[in-house]
Amino acid sequence: LTATCGLAMMATGALADPAGCDDGETVVKFSHVTNADKHPKGIAASLFAERVNAEMEGTMCVEVYPNSTLYDDDVLLEAMLQGDVQLGAPSLSKFETFTKVFQIFDLPFMFKNIAAVDEFQASETGQAMKASMERRGLMGLEFWHNGLKQLSANKPLLTPEDAKGLKFRVQPSDVIIAQMEAIGASAQPMAFAEVYGALQTGVVDGQENAWSNIYGQKFYEVQDGTTETNHGVLDYMVVASTDWLDSLDPAVKDQMLTILNEVTTERNAAVNDVDMAARQAILDAGSEIRALDDTQRQAWVDAMKPVWDQFAEGVGQDNIDAAQAINE
Numbered sequence: 125l126t127a128t129c130g131l132a133m134m135a136t137g138a139l140a141d142p143a144g145c146d147d148g149e150t151v152v153k154f155s156h157v158t159n160a161d162k163h164p165k166g167i168a169a170s171l172f173a174e175r176v177n178a179e180m181e182g183t184m185c186v187e188v189y190p191n192s193t194l195y196d197d198d199v200l201l202e203a204m205l206q207g208d209v210q211l212g213a214p215s216l217s218k219f220e221t222f223t224k225v226f227q228i229f230d231l232p233f234m235f236k237n238i239a240a241v242d243e244f245q246a247s248e249t250g251q252a253m254k255a256s257m258e259r260r261g262l263m264g265l266e267f268w269h270n271g272l273k274q275l276s277a278n279k280p281l282l283t284p285e286d287a288k289g290l291k292f293r294v295q296p297s298d299v300i301i302a303q304m305e306a307i308g309a310s311a312q313p314m315a316f317a318e319v320y321g322a323l324q325t326g327v328v329d330g331q332e333n334a335w336s337n338i339y340g341q342k343f344y345e346v347q348d349g350t351t352e353t354n355h356g357v358l359d360y361m362v363v364a365s366t367d368w369l370d371s372l373d374p375a376v377k378d379q380m381l382t383i384l385n386e387v388t389t390e391r392n393a394a395v396n397d398v399d400m401a402a403r404q405a406i407l408d409a410g411s412e413i414r415a416l417d418d419t420q421r422q423a424w425v426d427a428m429k430p431v432w433d434q435f436a437e438g439v440g441q442d443n444i445d446a447a448q449a450i451n452e
């Protein structure tokens with residue numbers, strides 16, 4: 125498979141042509157749920173495929189399946205354990221049934237920006253988290269960034285009282301469910317691909333996500349603006365099954381992981397640009413973005429932060445302290 129061919133497949137967003145890989149190449153299916161070209165994860169996955177397909181021609185061939193065309197995140201990890209898909213990069217909130225260690229990233233107002241998240245992940249504690257699911261057959265390879273989460277609903281949200289009684293789509297995370305309950309709202313876990321329709325038909329009233337997802341899925345079209353709360357983090361982990369990794373020739377595995385690491389460094393460094401471009405595109409589309417003044421923002425902090433107490437024991441107070449020290 126040539127790099128050009130790999131990109132053409134992704135640009136259409138269609139199911140990749142399995143025949144695009146040459147005989148004898150190890151085929152690597154990379155399944156994810158976002159768009160391929162305007163999103164931090166999509167761009168990183170495309171660049172990874174492009175580089176592997178150029179530099180490992182004849183040995184390894186990556187097919188990227190974006191936009192939930194192969195799997196939704198709720199079935200991806202099981203499919204990976206079955207050997208049906210080799211790579212994915214679900215958000216850290218999606219690993220809760222496998223490990224609780226990523227709950228720290230879901231705690232509201234834990235990290236002030238993505239640079240703080242990056243520093244925490246690069247620490248010994250953060251790096252050790254990659255191996256937290258090894259006994260369950262999954263290995264974390266790299267953290268990929270997206271951005272801070274914003275909140276939207278079918279009405280303006282300026283104070284937590286505005287959210288009372290509303291139903292928000294959430295990722296399947298006990299922490300995020302508790303966060304919504306803390307503001308007097310209810311939470312409905314739902315696959316990413318279903319959110320637009322659920323907002324449009326009123327199955328849910330609101331949602332929280334990073335700018336690139338609000339833009340990429342056009343949530344702003346079916347919401348009354350977006351409130352710039354920056355209340356949480358949306359980040360990813362590139363993951364593979366330990367069985368599959370062990371089955372690879374060591375030199376092939378090393379080359380693939382080196383490319384993945386270089387792509388991670390390059391794309392994580394550019395993530396704020398992608399995030400801000402998505403934010404600007406929402407404004408350009410004529411949708412309102414509401415900023416919070418200090419008092420309003422503090423009200424969201426006061427309403428959401430008590431959730432930390434519910435999860436501090438599982439997350440570890442030392443981890444929380446480490447994350448907070450980075451914010452200073």
Ligand code: LMR
Nearest residue numbers: 157158215295316333337
């Ligand atoms: C979501 O489900 O909202 C996100 O995790 C989607 C994604 O991968 O960015």
